[in-house]
Amino acid sequence: MVSRVASSDELQVRFWGIRGSTCASGPQFMEFGGHTACVEIRCGKRLFIVDAGTGISALGSALGEDVPDTIDILFSHLHLDHVGGLAFFKPALTKERLVRTYCGNLDGESAMVSLDKLFSPPLFPVRLGQFPARFEHVGFKAGDTLTFDDGARIGTHSLNHPGGATGYRFQHGNRSVCYISDVEHSEAWPDKALADFVHDADLMIYDGMFSEAEYPRCRGWGHSTWEKGVDLAKAAGVKALAIFHLYPGHDDAFIRAMEAEMKAVMPTAFVARERQSIILDASGQEAVADWPKAAKVPAV
Ligand SMILES: [Zn+2]
Ligand SMILES: [Zn+2]
Numbered sequence: 394m395v396s397r398v399a400s401s402d403e404l405q406v407r408f409w410g411i412r413g414s415t416c417a418s419g420p421q422f423m424e425f426g427g428h429t430a431c432v433e434i435r436c437g438k439r440l441f442i443v444d445a446g447t448g449i450s451a452l453g454s455a456l457g458e459d460v461p462d463t464i465d466i467l468f469s470h471l472h473l474d475h476v477g478g479l480a481f482f483k484p485a486l487t488k489e490r491l492v493r494t495y496c497g498n499l500d501g502e503s504a505m506v507s508l509d510k511l512f513s514p515p516l517f518p519v520r521l522g523q524f525p526a527r528f529e530h531v532g533f534k535a536g537d538t539l540t541f542d543d544g545a546r547i548g549t550h551s552l553n554h555p556g557g558a559t560g561y562r563f564q565h566g567n568r569s570v571c572y573i574s575d576v577e578h579s580e581a582w583p584d585k586a587l588a589d590f591v592h593d594a595d596l597m598i599y600d601g602m603f604s605e606a607e608y609p610r611c612r613g614w615g616h617s618t619w620e621k622g623v624d625l626a627k628a629a630g631v632k633a634l635a636i637f638h639l640y641p642g643h644d645d646a647f648i649r650a651m652e653a654e655m656k657a658v659m660p661t662a663f664v665a666r667e668r669q670s671i672i673l674d675a676s677g678q679e680a681v682a683d684w685p686k687a688a689k690v691p692a693v
Pocket of ligand 2: 470554
């Protein structure tokens with residue numbers, strides 16, 4: 394069991410949901426996992442949650458008693474695979490808790506109207522407003538820097554996706570992690586503004602839903618390939634790459650083969666596995682906990 398709280402100088406990432414579009418289930422999906430997008434990020438002890446796909450349910454349970462009074466959930470965007478788990482997040486069942494959501498792809502509008510539509514009869518039995526916890530929904534424009542009461546700051550960047558999406562950059566001490574999902578690469582690649590945004594990151598989590606061979610059939614769907622992730626990482630000096638938003642039809646055997654191919658061109662690239670933890674400490678000595686088959690993030 395990985396220790397739940399990183400020490401104050403660590404930046405910690407834990408994947409709770411790694412699929413895109415919809416869940417995958419069955420024995421052929423056990424290694425990489427089946428839940429949709431949800432990532433826990435700890436800047437020291439400070440908790441951030443990126444996306445509330447079905448993976449957020451297990452995160453809520455794992456937090457146990459170790460839950461801050463205010464929880465910040467950053468949405469890449471509001472497609473179902475990124476918000477569908479929100480009503481199953483256990484800490485929202487506790488009174489005296491504030492759950493704040495952040496949404497950057499609606500021209501400054503918050504997620505409130507959309508989430509109220511989704512979580513209301515007849516689509517869902519109760520509204521978020523009826524939960525014991527209080528919800529607060531913050532809207533911003535992708536590209537803004539988010540600043541929090543405790544001084545935390547998170548960079549954001551607009552991504553090419555139907556309806557838009559927001560990428561995030563977390564910095565803690567001298568370490569940084571970027572979350573770049575969902576995104577479709579442009580004709581001219583790597584995109585310069587995106588490369589500047591992820592420049593020199595220790596880890597980039599990237600939408601590699603399809604392979605280059607599959608992409609021509611999926612053009613315009615708003616997703617990218619692991620090959621384009623490697624191109625971007627190399628051009629921007631990103632040190633390690635985690636391929637994320639996995640296609641639910643790709644089973645473990647397919648993804649293992651894809652990962653081997655990717656590692657041949659970028660040894661520090663790997664495919665994100667559900668419940669995998671990555672700890673980036675100030676010394677540059679990384680540990681990948683809980684999932685022994687996972688790639689090590691290199692010391693810098
Ligand atoms: Zn998605
Ligand atoms: Zn999407």
